[in-house]
């Protein structure tokens with residue numbers, strides 16, 4: 143934590159470095175026609191580099207038969223200056239987070255307490271919760287635990303200091319491991335093309351995809367069946383294919399004996415089966431690891447078939463990345479629970495204060511005082527349901543209208559709402575946790591996205607890029623492999639920096655409104 147005076151100094155140094163890097167480009171942009179020509183070439187070089195090196199996505203509107211069309215992922219033209227201490231703090235913290243999540247996922251008492259009120263009002267959670275309990279009653283058939291996590295942070299500007307605050311911990315389908323690897327490589331190239339050679343040493347080594355693949359290889363060896371396959375559970379229409387495919391290729395590079403297959407939950411139902419000894423098969427091949435890149439949103443469960451398949455996976459001998467307990471341990475409700483000191487203490491003794499220093503303020507809407515507190519200053523809070531994948535949270539006026547509606551429903555029912563599914567989920571106060579609104583430090587950069595570039599070309603304004611105010615979110619990857627109680631691998635494996643326009647509340651990189659970035663340590 144840095145105090146006010148130090149903060150002012152740090153902010154100045156950040157601004158200086160940002161300007162240094164970005165201004166060089168800006169000078170070129172605004173000077174003679176020839177310079178304009180040069181800068182257009184640099185952007186063209188960068189875009190070609192992305193396309194040729196697989197820094198790509200499949201645009202969202204495409205139908206499945208058009209999957210062959212790709213475009214480059216949105217990126218910032220330069221890496222963004224980031225304070226070295228803050229960066230290293232959270233890089234060093236990740237093994238503690240890996241262990242914390244693992245302990246929570248194995249503590250059934252704590253899970254029961256945390257989810258008690260929630261499962262009766264949230265259909266999706268209720269289904270997951272039933273499955274968690276059914277699988278527990280059935281007895282677990284796999285003691286190897288394998289998880290790939292990504293803890294997201296913002297460098298939050300408080301009234302008196304700035305500090306890293308955890309936004310959330312992703313325990314399922316934590317993506318961008320490969321594309322972050324590439325974002326750093328792209329920035330290295332751009333710095334060379336713009337003759338910023340001195341800047342190169344300030345970009346930390348970043349190859350999350352390599353350690354993730356190592357996690358797969360370790361888990362696969364522990365499973366110890368020679369011809370067993372790794373199954374990537376995916377969506378029927380996937381736009382982030384490069385990220386997933388390159389993880390697959392990296393796994394095979396490290397352990398050529400591993401075959402990786404991909405299918406949807408419905409396909410696994412159709413072409414797979416569960417043997418009597420609880421071995422899981424796909425296309426008659428034994429599955430050692432099921433890796434979830436689907437199954438975290440209600441829309442991924444079109445019918446009972448998907449739920450039945452998930453259950454079969456859960457009770458099978460296959461290693462799940464993640465298992466359902468780990469998935470649930472990443473829910474926002476758990477974040478709220480462990481923000482209470484006595485709860486955190488159950489899991490951490492010596493590192494309790496360290497972990498807690500990264501937590502923002504959380505509370506529930508369980509009292510009218512809490513509801514009024516949020517209504518008085520809605521701009522200071524975010525309302526979060528138990529969902530993943532972005533675009534699910536509520537801000538400002540949305541919060542006001544939801545809370546007013548909740549209040550009016552409660553008044554007309556005379557407060558008699560406990561435990562009964564009598565209204566739409568989103569108008570139930572137990573549906574949400576409240577989180578303090580974080581105000582990340584602002585930097586400046588250029589965002590290059592195919593959507594924006596297209597607009598410039600259409601209006602004949604190519605090359606007239608504007609420097610924008612951006613904020614960013616730093617994701618830190620962790621890999622944990624455990625064999626029973628024995629820790630086989632517990633590591634930080636790199637980071638992901640996503641930037642968005644400062645004025646936006648949320649921005650999905652996959653929708654083109656956010657951009658991949660990398661850090662320039664100052």
Ligand code: ADP
Pocket residue numbers: 294309310502524526529530531532533534535577578579580581615647648649
């Ligand atoms: P998800 O699992 O859907 O990604 P997040 O908690 O990460 O849920 O929220 C999505 C986005 O909303 C974040 O990437 C961030 O941009 C924004 N956001 C979330 N929590 C906060 C917060 N406390 N303050 C400011 N912005 C937030």
Ligand code: MG
Pocket residue numbers: 310311312529530531532
């Ligand atoms: Mg998430």
Ligand code: MG
Pocket residue numbers: 294310532
């Ligand atoms: Mg998120």
